[in-house]
Amino acid sequence: YTISSIITLQEGNDMNEQKILSMLREVNAIITESHIVYTSGKHGSAYVNKDAIYPYTNKVSELCREIAKFFVDEEVEAVVGPEKGAIILSQWVARHLSCITGREVLAVYAEKTEDGGFIIKRGYDKLIEHKRVLVVEDILTTGGSAKKVIEATRALGGNVVGLGVICNRGGIKPEDVGGVPELFALVNITLDAWDEAECPLCKNDFPINTDVGKGREFLARKQA
Numbered sequence: 613y614t615i616s617s618i619i620t621l622q623e624g625n626d627m628n629e630q631k632i633l634s635m636l637r638e639v640n641a642i643i644t645e646s647h648i649v650y651t652s653g654k655h656g657s658a659y660v661n662k663d664a665i666y667p668y669t670n671k672v673s674e675l676c677r678e679i680a681k682f683f684v685d686e687e688v689e690a691v692v693g694p695e696k697g698a699i700i701l702s703q704w705v706a707r708h709l710s711c712i713t714g715r716e717v718l719a720v721y722a723e724k725t726e727d728g729g730f731i732i733k734r735g736y737d738k739l740i741e742h743k744r745v746l747v748v749e750d751i752l753t754t755g756g757s758a759k760k761v762i763e764a765t766r767a768l769g770g771n772v773v774g775l776g777v778i779c780n781r782g783g784i785k786p787e788d789v790g791g792v793p794e795l796f797a798l799v800n801i802t803l804d805a806w807d808e809a810e811c812p813l814c815k816n817d818f819p820i821n822t823d824v825g826k827g828r829e830f831l832a833r834k835q836a
Contacts, residue, residue, distance in 0.1 A: 676704035679776035
């Protein structure tokens, strides 16, 4: 059975498409032509493992520099990301914006709340008040976390000028995340997802990937 995923590069990115995909694949951040069981229980042929990116600081720096370059004309004064991974992104993107523009761009983060929302505290709320703020995220699946951070930033008086992400895997559009003026993703991936009963990979006995996603748990339930 032949499987494939659609991977495209968003216009406006200066980095070579193949270089980005190669960088991500080198650290197994993007897995294609596999049989994945997602957290939702649906099955698909590709997986984006955001946690695989962060140990490689040179790669993270390069990716964040491209995001910074895209927003360099937006006069960004602060960068904010949802915990945990996007804390790293906010630091790198802010650093590159500071170097490129010659003025200090602040980096802060939003913390999760018990009710599933996000809050900006620790004094960071004062730092983004009336500032031009760029929100960053690693992976957009539903866009829920990014939207909540955007809303939290606006509630504090921050002017959100855009959302920059490494990968948009959910086909998320600006209107899905609070109507941001600009949504920029280094890589856009279209992932097919099927219910187990309708999964063509299952029907063709394509082996389950047990290294990522919920494949191991899925097989354990099957064998129980």
